[in-house]
Amino acid sequence: MCEALLSRGGYETIFAVSRQRDLSISQASTTPRSEGATSTLQTLVCDLTDEASLRSVAARVEAAGPLTLCLCAIGKLSDADSDLTPERSLQSQSQAAFETLFHTNAILPALIAKHMIPLMPRTERAVFAALSARVGSISDNRLGGWHAYRASKAALNMLIRNYAIEQARRAAEFIAVGLHPGTVDTALSLPFQRNVPKGKLFTPHHAATCLLDVVEGLRPDDSGKVFDWQGKEIPA
Numbered sequence: 710m711c712e713a714l715l716s717r718g719g720y721e722t723i724f725a726v727s728r729q730r731d732l733s734i735s736q737a738s739t740t741p742r743s744e745g746a747t748s749t750l751q752t753l754v755c756d757l758t759d760e761a762s763l764r765s766v767a768a769r770v771e772a773a774g775p776l777t778l779c780l781c782a783i784g785k786l787s788d789a790d791s792d793l794t795p796e797r798s799l800q801s802q803s804q805a806a807f808e809t810l811f812h813t814n815a816i817l818p819a820l821i822a823k824h825m826i827p828l829m830p831r832t833e834r835a836v837f838a839a840l841s842a843r844v845g846s847i848s849d850n851r852l853g854g855w856h857a858y859r860a861s862k863a864a865l866n867m868l869i870r871n872y873a874i875e876q877a878r879r880a881a882e883f884i885a886v887g888l889h890p891g892t893v894d895t896a897l898s899l900p901f902q903r904n905v906p907k908g909k910l911f912t913p914h915h916a917a918t919c920l921l922d923v924v925e926g927l928r929p930d931d932s933g934k935v936f937d938w939q940g941k942e943i944p945a
């Protein structure tokens with residue numbers, strides 16, 4: 710997402726916030742789409758489980774000027790180290806899996822929203838977008854399974870709807886959305902790529918470019934909804 714934002718230009722400062730000290734974000738191949746619109750990249754380390762750490766990120770972001778876009782790209786589906794794998798039946802559910810996935814997919818994005826949305830302007834367009842997943846849709850669920858992941862993304866989608874309602878009272882141009890990136894060739898999808906039809910596994914760059922196009926086209930009416938990489942609304 711950061712590389713796609715850099716190549717797009719138009720944002721004065723881009724903060725790449727991660728728990729990792731060394732992020733490999735390539736700036737070499739990035740030519741801004743519009744002239745004179747180059748962005749500066751700053752990487753910040755943040756421990757999302759520590760609100761003091763989030764507060765210090767917020768202070769750095771605030772010092773750079775009004776925040777007009779916050780993209781939350783964290784998420785978890787499985788974890789080989791702790792035998793956490795998507796459930797196929799209710800018998801395979803575990804407290805640990807629910808706690809881990811709700812923590813990463815709903816609670817941490819909520820804390821990011823808590824500290825970032827207040828930095829957004831009241832009168833200009835500003836977007837809070839969190840990477841969600843189509844499987845978080847309740848009405849679109851025809852296959853079942855993946856209990857903890859689906860439920861944690863449904864919780865995230867509910868939070869997004871709540872922020873949209875709450876912020877509309879404060880800032881008419883504010884937009885909060887969930888985004889489904891498609892199936893993307895990342896560590897998250899790697900164990901589940903076997904059945905992905907040919908041509909349906911996107912590169913991270915392609916998915917990020919599509920999602921930024923979607924973000925650019927959003928209007929305040931779209932706030933509270935979830936969209937896929939093509940800009941199609943995913944029902945709640």
Ligand SMILES: NC(=O)c1ccc[n+]([C@@H]2O[C@H](COP(=O)([O-])OP(=O)(O)OC[C@H]3O[C@@H](n4cnc5c(N)ncnc54)[C@H](OP(=O)(O)O)[C@@H]3O)[C@@H](O)[C@H]2O)c1
Nearest residue numbers: 728729782783784813840841842891892893895896897898
């Ligand atoms: N890939 C797909 O096919 C797909 C499909 C639908 C939806 N999504 C959603 O897209 C988003 C991005 O996924 P991805 O495919 O890019 O997966 P990924 O490569 O595994 O990236 C997940 C990111 O989340 C961060 N993260 C996880 N737990 C964290 C924690 N406790 N604290 C801080 N950061 C944490 C990871 O940081 P570290 O690098 O520090 O671990 C990593 O940057 C997720 O929300 C996912 O659910 C992905």
